[in-house]
Amino acid sequence: MTRKQRRFALIAGSLAVLAAAVGLVLYALNDSIVFFHSPTELVEKNIRPGTRLRIGGLVAPGTVVKGKNLAVRFEVTDGNKAVEVNYSGVLPDLFREGQGVVAEGVLERPGLFRADSVLAKHDERYMPREVADALKKQGHWKTDYANKPQAPTATNASAGATH
């Protein structure tokens, strides 16, 4: 093989692998990304039931109802609209009324969300960024959520059957 042929083989091979990778990435992005919506956006954007998505906001005070077999029901609100969430499993350590939460799952019908994983902040000084943005949009952002920006670690613990 001459140098030219060798280089051609190398470039052709690399391009083939890259093309395959781009194909995989596009296919996967089409198929496996999950959008985040606030309760208000769920209504405004008319999200169809059955789509997999993440919702987030504050756990509305006084709405957490625990049932049998670790079933739990609560409302997530962004101050404007609220959506009811059904979940069955272990809630994260810092899941509390009035605190920020992100849930991933499927919208069963408008206003009812079935979550298969619930993420809550793992530090009392930290708010999930999406939740903070959603609250800001609705004008319900309180500055004390962010008064200590240098919180050391804010680990969102996820609970439930993510895998």
Added chain:
Amino acid sequence: MIPELGHYALVLAFALALAQSSVPLIGVRNGDAALMDVARSAALAQFVCVAAAFAALTTSYVTSDFSVENVAENSHSAMPLIYKFTSVWGNHEGSMLLWVLILALFGALLALFGRNIPSTLRASVLAVQSWIATAFYLFILLTSNPFARLVRPPIEGRDLNPILQDLGLAIHPPLLYLGFVGFSMSFSFAVAALLIGRIDAAWARWVRPWTLAAWIFLTLGIAMGSYWAYYELGWGGWWFWDPVENASLMPWLAGTAFLHSALVMEKREALKVWTILLAILTFSLSLIGTFLVRSGVLTSVHAFATDPTRGVFILAILVLFIGGSLALFAWRAPMLKQGGLFAPISREGALVFNNLFLTTACATVFVGTLYPLALEALTGAKISVGAPFFNLTFWPLIVPVLLAVPFGPLLAWKRGDLVAAAQRLIGAAVLAVIAIIITFLMRGQPVLAPLGIGLAVFVIAGALTDIAERTGLFRTSPGNALRRAVGLPRSAWGAAFAHMGLGLMLIGVIGESQWNTERIVAMKVGDMLALGGYELSFDGAEQRDGPNYRELVTTFTVSRDGRVIGTMAPAKRTFAHREMSTTEAALKARGLSQIYLSLGDISADGSVAVRAYYKPLVLLIWFGALVMAMGGALSLSDRRLRIGAPRPARSKAKAALAPAE
């Protein structure tokens, strides 16, 4: 007084870094040995200063000096001493101080032990290293001063985040940073070589020990972090494809590719341009990792909430260094001479194959990690990219590499014989097929799992085949083979072990992900739970007091077929100072498998939510990583790579001969 001394030492280090960034380069330009030598003394002095600053902060933590803001925010006088030490880097400011400490350490090591490296190259490398240091000292001094005092010091500190009150914090960040920052050496060597304009096989040999050391630490750091998340977060996962995890995986993938391509450069002087580019990219990815972790732009399970101005500062550092080095690369790389010729089927070809797939896999991880950021900036839509994306893109690109791993070492340089290599691998392939059949008969569906086990066995057996071939194990007498095994270069052993580690890890990954049993139930005292052939009985719960927390400790008896094999005690801790609780999972190893128990919340009726997992072969994941790191360490101890402090005369002769090899 002590914090002020620490602050002063840090400012001094910054001044020294400024000198070290410029003076040696003037020396290189004018051929002035005295000016070049400034680099060495400055590097050592810089290390002493940063170490002093770090010691000052540590002193403030150990003595619980709450007049220092950083200490007041992250420590508590009742905390055990070990956590007072580790909380030094359990926060943003302190961890950046650890970052520069390690950076200075690498500079000082090069100054001390790099005597076999020509003085112009050494001076340039130290100067480039100091550019990075200068930027990060500025960052700390301007945006994240760990020594800031409080006007009215509180009587008690706010305590360290309970999640971090664990031995994992003592080990994981230092190891990870040794890896991240260690790659700065490859970067500095690459940029220095581009500046000087001389890049040859000797360069690859000089840079190898530093890269290898960084790679070993990064491997251990990632593995340690994964195990820590596994037992501390209480949800039994060891890898979440989380942005912060990806941030450490990307430099690892690029660094692994770099180690392999530097091999080609060292042996055959080929792939020079590509190797230099990889050196730059690897450290760039480390910087991006630091940015992702430190800026808080991505929501992550391990997210560090931070101040946006810091993010902007790190972003500026990022743009400056990555942009600058790539521009330098674009300008100087075309001047590099072409290297040796090789056929596509050859050792070089195999290593190119490895590089192609590893870097492409790294690129897909990059896309998956940063796509949400880009999309939000462009359209405002918020998305999350999770495990399904990475499983779909990463694995198809890694499987070809795994398949090729056993072939690589069996191919000759320049022109290899694929058929001959395949013939030698027949044994390994037969073992792989047997493994597939046995796993399929034992476990059945899904078919992918037995195939994966087969692949892992092929990789392990392939690595052993390589050693057997080199020692002539089956062709000569055992004594002869043993003698050859002893005489075999350590780097050959290192490669075999690293590849075996990869195979072991794959077995663990498949075992954990495919045959994992999970039960989540509410249990009361006296309840039984069946899990993967074991019976767990909930015996009782009691409240206990720890040094700075209260905990609810439960006891479970584990038995199999009616025979008691031990007890497990998962707990739930409540830390009053932060109003936080943590879950302390209980682990019980059975061979290479583990039973994993963690507690959820307690219901009004007194039942406790229990998460129980039986994770077959899970320990192989981390054991595999350890074997990989051990392979790296063996390779590092190879004579060829000795940094050469004791015998400068011989190393010089070797360096002069190097291009002829």
